[in-house]
Amino acid sequence: MAAVNLPKFHEFLVPILRYASDGKEHGLSETIEEMSRLFNLSKEQRNLLMPNGKRTYIYVRVSWAITYLVQAGLLIRTGRSKYMISDKGKEEVKIIPEKITPKYLEKFESFVRFKKLRHKEKENNASGKKLKETGLTPDEEIERILEDHNELLAQEVLNTLVKIQPSDFERVIIDLVLALGYGRNFEEMAKVLGKPGDQGIDGVISQDKLGFDKIYLQAKRWGLEQTVGAREIREFIGALTTNHAKKGIFITTARFTREAVETAQRDPDHIIILIDGNNLVKMMIENNVGIRESRQYTLKEIDKNYFESLNG
DSSP, X not given: OOGGGXXXXXXXXXXXXXXXXXXXXXXXXXXXXXXXXHTTOOHHHHTOBOTTSSSBHHXXXXXXXXXXXXXXXXXXXXXXXXXXXXXXXXXXXXXXXXXXXXXXXXXXXXXXXXXXXXXXXXXXXXXXXXXXOOOOOHHHHHHHHHHHHHHHHHHHHHHHHTTSOHHHHHHHHHHHHHHTTOSSOXXXXXXXXXXXXXXXXXXXXXXXXXXXXXXXXXXXXXXXXXXXXXXXXXXXXXXXXXXXXXEEEEEESSEEOHHHHHHHHHOSSOEEEEEOHHHHHXXXXXXXXXXXXXXXXXXXXOOHXXXXXXXX
């Protein structure tokens, strides 16, 4: 399920302010539950995690909506993840429209100061126009930027893979297999998976140190416009049988046809994993094969436990 099916964080602004208009203290967890009920979110929508896998989208979006309302002076913090409506909020809730964007909150001086502190006005270097409101929280903006960067990185890696020498491609595959926890060392893997003659490598690798569980691996460095069809998969299945292997991994820089995927799935005697060019470079990025860290940023947040532990 895509995050686009969820309400944007600014869509929670008015409902949260109205929820707090009872004058009681409210917590983040109960607010998330109330917003989920109000927007009729399914269990799947409530549990949808952000790309970093640490927090749900609903948690992040409701949290930022509360933060924006606090910075506008419409809510006040009363404790860790606790808040209640302010006097200004009680007046505003009487006149606030059904739907607003963060720009609406710019009529409050405290929010304008907050926005200036968070980031200076950005301009598009190409056209000089102001960047459009994305409706994303700051956390989501960072995630989106990282996703965009990794997509470009993946394409660059894939374009590089199809141009390197067969012996270099062999090295890449062996390094990736080792990074995934298979095999003992490069020298041993090179002997097993060598013979790059048809723009690819093949051989049997052991899943365990004693060699009881074998995996047959085949990797082909083909052009991006090429496809691996059912015929190649049938030949691969034959090689599995010949090598007495129950499991097989077929890697290619190209793409698999639908018939190839169906042929692999229908084979009753073997477990076959197909890794196309896009998934290959994704695994390389995840395991830092042919990839290095360019720079690192640390995203910090307030330690509310620290301040609550102070005696004052």
